Amino acid sequence: VALQRLVFQGGALPTKVVCLTQIVGADELKDDEEYEDIMEDMKGEGGKYGTLVNVVIPRPNPNGEPSPGVGKVFLEYADVDGSAKARQGLNGRKFGGNQVEAVFYPEYKFHEGDYDG
């Protein structure tokens, strides 16, 4: 049962994609400059743990439609070694006052552009 829970929770089985949750507010992401800043911070800090392949920060729709994954940040690494170190290192850290939770994210979902997991 414990193992099943782990599987369903996701986040415990290592993948190359680390998802940082509850990290940014939608208002910050609407602002282009803020968005760039956050992107830069993510690349800077995330790059310390391994080779970053891709960084995705979902932004809110300008037309006000709900957009999945807003508030999360996705870091894709070249290998699981990098993503595992990043998850370990970033989990529990603070970003702009928010306590960051870092979990592994399913690679197939990430590549399909499904950020709602």
Next chain:
Amino acid sequence: DAGTGTRKRKSRWSEEEPKPFQLPDFMKDLTGGIELDPEIQALNIRLLEINRMLQSGLPLDDRPEGARSPSPEPIYDNMGIRINTREYRARERLTRERQEIISQMIKRNPAFKPPADYRPPKLQK
């Protein structure tokens, strides 16, 4: 050239804090990270220490003659053998502390599984 524009500014990331004690990832997910609480860690360490002392069979009260506080009045059993020896009192003291630590840990973490010989303290009116 900090402060010359919006490009160069301080990262929003907090400083990397040294983490006191790391459980393997899978354990952390199971316990919700509660073991990382420093107070619980301290309780845990003391509990292990007491367990070790109680099980070691070594004299529990090893203070030298001069450093001891006065003994209470002796109590004897039916056979005239003293019950409340120094060793007995030391064991009682540790056992009591152990029970208190376990109560504390249950209070902080309802998922904590107490050892099989733990009895919750009797509630007194």
